[in-house]
Amino acid sequence: MKLGTVETDGTQRVAVALDDTRAVLLAPGTTVAGLIGDWAAARPAVELAAQAGAEEAVPVAGLSWLPPLPRPGKIICVALNNSANASRIISGPAHPATFGKPASSLLGHGRTIRLKKEFGRVHPEPELAVVIGTPPSNRGPSNKGGADIPLPEAMDHVFGYTIINDLTSPDMRTEDTFHYRAIHPAKDARPGEQGDGIEYVDTWVSYSGRYKGTDGFGPIGPWIVTADEIPDPHDLTVTCVHQGRVITEDSTANLTHKVAGVISFLSGYQTLEPGDIIAMGTALKASASGGAAVQNVNLTRLGGPIEVSISGIGTLSNPVEVP
């Protein structure tokens, strides 16, 4: 099933997409977050409502889409997670490394990405996003909800999948990088005891608040496709189209860290809650028919529209406005 959120007359409504062109709106009061909270119980009623409303379905193109989850608890993004990154990494962790985006950076399908000149270069990053669901509660005393999820149980925590365009400003990344002498405890402290001596370690630290979290830097949607419709999340084609030109065409098979491994690893540090979103990393393989590096698609200079499609999910498209 495809579940999104739309706005009609200032009210948020759940939209069930029947296909890529028609959707049924559920009665006000129901939210996607609420459905995720108790999906097993809610699903039959949603299916009935979608069937009953099919004759009065409305065109997808005429709806005002919000992010499918307008205010997720957290949005975790996996960095440098494509096999094409490997040859460029001089050193880095063997496990998933992540950063966050705030809910205020999200933007629904069809909504305008408004860029300011001071954002510098801004490029698209097409990505598969995983939506965390409510874990089964019948696993007995070993069940810790969304914390410390064992690898074999990881996929039970997936509610569904959507599309995210992880907009990035490499200029703001450069600006917000410090080269500084970090304070570390002195290495000559006696073994087993830690003194108050310090030493300085030459360090580069980059802060992602602006370059990943600026308003409009998270187009997402149009909807969430429930996990039952995506038997293998690592057999999906991800396409990025800028102004009608296919830029990248990649497969989720090329993700270095897979969905199950990412969920299990991250849950050892951050409890994964229903409605949390994990962006799996950029699909960046240039299309065979003359694509470009996504880094060359400077939306601040070139404008939009910018589109990301994932097979089995749909197409997320956004115009761009630069004053």
Place this chain on the structure above:
Amino acid sequence: MKLGTVETDGTQRVAVALDDTRAVLLAPGTTVAGLIGDWAAARPAVELAAQAGAEEAVPVAGLSWLPPLPRPGKIICVALNNSANASRIISGPAHPATFGKPASSLLGHGRTIRLKKEFGRVHPEPELAVVIGTPPSNRGPSNKGGADIPLPEAMDHVFGYTIINDLTSPDMRTEDTFHYRAIHPAKDARPGEQGDGIEYVDTWVSYSGRYKGTDGFGPIGPWIVTADEIPDPHDLTVTCVHQGRVITEDSTANLTHKVAGVISFLSGYQTLEPGDIIAMGTALKASASGGAAVQNVNLTRLGGPIEVSISGIGTLSNPVEVP
């Protein structure tokens, strides 16, 4: 007024602290987020309820404190924002640089920070936190809510202040830093036109998802003090005490970027919404009576309790458990 959130019998209640030792609980259904949404209208009723309940006030120490805002929209943390950092910065931005923490990392006053051995070194970072309020709506057509806030109006957006302990794992920071060859557009592209050529730029990028966002890395509270009680947020003493020993004693006068400037600057990129939290940066001056660098207080090895006090706000104290 001092507003916090406590849990009684599985229900969240707003607690109004009368002083550092006694609090009045409001009826269930009221939330701190709700009060912030319409504080001008709600304040008189809250004051009346607190007065009426004063005789039945309960001891602060006996309450089960949650984060004052259990699920803020975003938590923005300003990096390296103390005058004591200046001599250690070899290069960096002249404006505030930020990272985010997820709501799931927050922990109420008195709750146990549970650390795992694989978190590596974890040290405290005592900080003043600003809570964003509902901006005045009577400024006419130039009012953009929490976006593009002019500097002279910035303080109107402050609802109040609280205390945050921005726990940090420098070991995870080192682990999650990539040294890689970033893709940039080729510099030899013709002027005014951007080709598809790329070049590689040697880059260090660190990702803060784990080292700043792990569960328990955000003790916060015990409560929010409304802005009217803090006439000057840059005249506050910040003290960090570990196992009874005063580690750091600093003043918010030493923050490089001040509250108004941070709000105005950030709002040009990220819309600041009521209930958002801005952690202003670490107070890190070692106390004259023999303090240590906070970086030497390795909670994973030494345990707790760890306390942060700010004059005019209160004391945030948390035990530490390492299995």
